[in-house]
Amino acid sequence: MNAKALGLAAGAAVGASALWWRKNPSACPYGQRFWIEAPHPFVTRARLREVLALAPGERVLEVGPGTGYYSLHVAGWIAPGQLDIFDLQQEMLDHTMRRAREAGIENIVPSRGDARELAYADRTFDAAYLVTVLGEIPDQEAALRDLARVLRPGGRLVVGELFGDPHWVSPGRLLERAERAGLAFAERSGTPLGYFARFVRR
Numbered sequence: 001m002n003a004k005a006l007g008l009a010a011g012a013a014v015g016a017s018a019l020w021w022r023k024n025p026s027a028c029p030y031g032q033r034f035w036i037e038a039p040h041p042f043v044t045r046a047r048l049r050e051v052l053a054l055a056p057g058e059r060v061l062e063v064g065p066g067t068g069y070y071s072l073h074v075a076g077w078i079a080p081g082q083l084d085i086f087d088l089q090q091e092m093l094d095h096t097m098r099r100a101r102e103a104g105i106e107n108i109v110p111s112r113g114d115a116r117e118l119a120y121a122d123r124t125f126d127a128a129y130l131v132t133v134l135g136e137i138p139d140q141e142a143a144l145r146d147l148a149r150v151l152r153p154g155g156r157l158v159v160g161e162l163f164g165d166p167h168w169v170s171p172g173r174l175l176e177r178a179e180r181a182g183l184a185f186a187e188r189s190g191t192p193l194g195y196f197a198r199f200v201r202r
Ligand SMILES: C[S@@+](CC[C@H](N)C(=O)[O-])C[C@H]1O[C@@H](n2cnc3c(N)ncnc32)[C@H](O)[C@@H]1O
Pocket: 026, 027, 028, 036, 037, 040, 063, 064, 065, 066, 067, 068, 069, 070, 086, 087, 088, 089, 092, 113, 114, 115, 116, 130, 131, 132, 133, 136, 137, 138
């Protein structure tokens, strides 16, 4: 096979695998965590902080923390409040908690489970966020509904998405699903290549 044919075959394989991931939402395996440990362009920590408008003392939920790219910073911003992290994979929670211990951070509480059924009482949180997670969940609307349930009335939900992620959720799709889940759109920040959208629980 010549170089051009090889290139075309590789491109087709990458395209087919991206399509497969889109059609079969599933969690990014712990073994592939190098993707989420790289810098996150457009969906930066500084932009998340601005959109979430956190205040010290708040109780905040992060769904799908991965290896804690945002968690350690958010925990610092809300101290003496509490950050609850919730993930399908125990290895992701253990990894984040190990990093938190090493950094001397004590206000993060982990729980394992599926975002479609959050293990928290109604109206528990002042704010919640999830970044490059929603598209990995097979029933996005169920997850958004349960997020709305655990937010206090007026509580904020921020969803972050990065273009190029095989599980990317477009702003339009997100808006439709969030509205149906009882969340009102408030603001979007970012670029067409990566954005944060803020919603408020009705
Ligand atoms: C692509 S990683 C993003 C990690 C982190 N938010 C970041 O941006 O660095 C997706 C994370 O969501 C978690 N996840 C996927 N589906 C989930 C579900 N149904 N319930 C809870 N967590 C889930 C994965 O285990 C993984 O930790």
